[in-house]
Structures are given as C-alpha cells and as structure tokens.
Amino acid sequence: MNHLSFPRPQPSEIGERLRAEVREFIDGWHGNRHGAAAFSGFDPAFSEALGKRGWIGMGFPKRYGGGGYGLAERLVVLEELLAVRAPIFAHAVAERQSGPLLLRFGNEQQREEIVHRIAAGKCFFCIGLSEPDSGSDLASVRTRATKVDGGWRVNGAKIWTSSAHRTHYMILLCRTSPAGDVRQAGLSQFLVDMKTPGITCRPIVNIAGDHDFNEVHFQDVYLSDEALIGAEGQGWKQVTSELTFERSGPDRFMSHMGAVEEFVTALRQQPSAEGARTVGRLVAHLSTLRRMSRSIATMMTDEQDAALHAALLKDLGTCFEQEIPETLRLVLPTEPEPGAADGYSAALANVILHAPSCTIRGGTKEVLRGMVAKSLGLR
Ligand SMILES: Cc1cc2nc3c(=O)[nH]c(=O)nc-3n(C[C@H](O)[C@H](O)[C@H](O)COP(=O)(O)OP(=O)(O)OC[C@H]3O[C@@H](n4cnc5c(N)ncnc54)[C@H](O)[C@@H]3O)c2cc1C
Numbered sequence: 165m166n167h168l169s170f171p172r173p174q175p176s177e178i179g180e181r182l183r184a185e186v187r188e189f190i191d192g193w194h195g196n197r198h199g200a201a202a203f204s205g206f207d208p209a210f211s212e213a214l215g216k217r218g219w220i221g222m223g224f225p226k227r228y229g230g231g232g233y234g235l236a237e238r239l240v241v242l243e244e245l246l247a248v249r250a251p252i253f254a255h256a257v258a259e260r261q262s263g264p265l266l267l268r269f270g271n272e273q274q275r276e277e278i279v280h281r282i283a284a285g286k287c288f289f290c291i292g293l294s295e296p297d298s299g300s301d302l303a304s305v306r307t308r309a310t311k312v313d314g315g316w317r318v319n320g321a322k323i324w325t326s327s328a329h330r331t332h333y334m335i336l337l338c339r340t341s342p343a344g345d346v347r348q349a350g351l352s353q354f355l356v357d358m359k360t361p362g363i364t365c366r367p368i369v370n371i372a373g374d375h376d377f378n379e380v381h382f383q384d385v386y387l388s389d390e391a392l393i394g395a396e397g398q399g400w401k402q403v404t405s406e407l408t409f410e411r412s413g414p415d416r417f418m419s420h421m422g423a424v425e426e427f428v429t430a431l432r433q434q435p436s437a438e439g440a441r442t443v444g445r446l447v448a449h450l451s452t453l454r455r456m457s458r459s460i461a462t463m464m465t466d467e468q469d470a471a472l473h474a475a476l477l478k479d480l481g482t483c484f485e486q487e488i489p490e491t492l493r494l495v496l497p498t499e500p501e502p503g504a505a506d507g508y509s510a511a512l513a514n515v516i517l518h519a520p521s522c523t524i525r526g527g528t529k530e531v532l533r534g535m536v537a538k539s540l541g542l543r
Contacts, residue, residue: 170473173458178233179240186244189217204376205251206330215285220259224267229280235461239414246418253327258282261409262289262335269394269402274355290328292336292356292380293403296321300531302403303347307338307382309354316354318385328378329365333357337399351399354391372517404471410526412460412474417453417481419522420488426511427492439495446491453481472539475532482522483529489515
C-alpha cells in the first residue's frame, strides 16, 4: 500500500518580502471587489496592471517574460490577491495551467508567441475538456481532430467552458485516433485561437445569474500542424500534469474568504464564544490546507509527480470552502440577500450561490476520492 506524505514546504524569504509589496499595491487599488467570491472577477485592466508589476507567470523563465521566481513566491502573491477578492479570473487559467503546459510540452513558436503575453496579463485562456456526456470520464471525449493536408479538421462540442466568450485561446483535448484497448490512448491537445472560423460559443447562465460558462461548438475548424501541443496521442499524460496545477493552488480553498472576512466584521458587533471558536476552527483548517498547497509546490519544483496529492488537497480544500456558508450561518443567522448594503448579508448570498460548484469544477469530489482510494489499494 502506498503512503501519501507531504514534504516540508520550502520557506521563501523573497516571497515574504513580496507579500508586503503586494499589500501596498492592493491598498492603492480602488477597483471593485467582486462580491464575496474570489476568483471570479474578470478585469483585463487589473490583469495588465499585475503583469506590469511582474506578478503573473512569476515562475516562468525570464526569456519567456516570466519572473524566474519559484512556485513558493507565486503562491504568496496569489494568496494576497485571493484574500482581498481581487479580480484575477481573466488571466488566472493562463497563468495557473496553460502557460506551464506550453512551457513543458509546447513548441518553441507557441512559447515565443504566447507565454510572454500571458506573463504581461494580456493573453487569456479557457479549458476545453468537458463535453456533453463526458465530464468526469475524460477518456470518453468525442470531439475529434482528423488529419488533413497541413493540419487538422476539428468537429465536436465542449461544455461548461468558463470564459470561452472572452478569452483569446483554448487548450483543447480531443481524439486524434480511435480508442483501442487503452481508452486514454489516441487523445491529443491543441492550441486553439478562439477567433478561428467554425467556432461558436453559446452562453450558459449559472445559478447566480452570471454568464461565465459556455457551450463551445467546433464545425470543420481547421487547425495547422503547429497548433498541436506536445506529441500526438500524448494528450492524457499532458492533461494529467495540467490538472495538478489546476487542483493544488490556494484558489481551491480561499474562494470564500471574503464571506469569512465579512463574518468577522459582523461578529465584532456581537462577539460570542461560539463565534470565536468558529473563527479559530476556520483559521486552523485554512493553515493546514495552506501547508499542503505549499508542500505540493515544493514537489512540483522538484519535478515529482504530485497528481494524487493535488487531488487530495482539492477534495479537502473545496469541501472546506463549500461548508463555509453553513458554518457561518449557524453562528450569525443573517438573512442572505444578494447586493444588500449589509456586507455580511450580501457575502452570504453570494457564497450560497457559488458553493455548490466548488466540489464540481476541476474534478468532482467523488472522482478525486476514487483516485485516492485507488492509490491506497482500496479499489
Ligand atoms: C464552476 C465550474 C466551472 C467549470 N469550468 C470548466 C471549464 O472551464 N472547462 C471544462 O472543460 N470544464 C469545466 N467545468 C466542468 C467540470 O469539470 C465538470 O462538470 C466535472 O468534471 C464533472 O463532469 P459532469 O458535469 O459531466 O458530471 P458527471 O461526470 O456526469 O458526474 C455526475 C456525478 O457522477 C459522479 N461520478 C462520475 N464519475 C464517477 C466515478 N467514476 N466514480 C464516482 N462518482 C462518479 C460525479 O462525482 C458527479 O457527482 C466546470 C464546472 C463548474 C461547476
């Protein structure tokens, strides 16, 4: 039986110095905080301002526009931005997973053309994995790229594609050869310019009334040979490494910190022992998750496979953030009201509407627990 261990995170003195700089930058920033849910505000101007400071793609090599820092420094900046609900969603996917994927598997042209624009906060990505009838079971994707002269012809559909209507590129997973005995074989990834003829985006409005998701259709979309990322047929291996980035950061446990902050402000008006206990429990839980996230960053820096550790963190982290509205309501049972003048009431409404999605996006909790169970030899 395997034993999961989380190595001691590498401390970062540079990161702690950066923390003060980020706080100073945020103090001088007068933009809107996005309700109570971090990680959903889409503001290209804010992304560009961060890019100018060198706070996007911090771990990318300098020759591709990155800061040449380690992942530990990146986490410090991200934590500070999430803590104040800064609108980072425009560049978040590109900096978290698309840029690192291109750096690892992309060709030189893709790196030269795209990665420095990501680091500048000017190039945004969406994720083309889920399909109608194919969400958790990615090996069953049916979008197909067929080889044609000089490139590929793509037909199919993706669903739940966050920000597809306002991003520049998608990294698309599709089938390039029929599934044989090994279902995960024959999948490939492509870099897709969202303006390519034959792509249409249909909006899906979420439970909070926002347009974030889309259904994206590909009808005879032509992609050149240069659009292939990595090697043909290696899509499964590549996507697994991409998901480790997607599942291991503080965005998987800090999305609802805005509501906690409003709760603490409200609690000051009516302090109680129960309130103090609740805050203590939340902070203890948060610091454990933070330690795990930093530990995974250390593993990734050392080029160790952290897919399983990331699955565990994502499960624990998103269950933690999903429980926040209920935890808070038991102590301060204010009526949740979207857009209310009372910050706590508005924040509560916002997180109640967003909480269900935490344990679905990026892989459902059942699927993640299946991965952990398998590693322990339990299935
Ligand atoms: C806010 C949000 C943003 C998203 N953004 C994107 C995006 O940008 N790009 C993208 O590609 N996708 C995105 N998704 C889609 C998300 O990744 C999928 O919804 C998710 O992987 C589940 O797929 P599904 O909806 O098809 O559900 P299904 O896979 O049909 O699952 C339905 C239920 O069955 C359970 N289940 C399925 N398989 C198993 C199994 N093997 N063992 C046990 N239980 C199982 C699941 O846990 C779930 O409870 C997003 C989803 C959300 C909520």
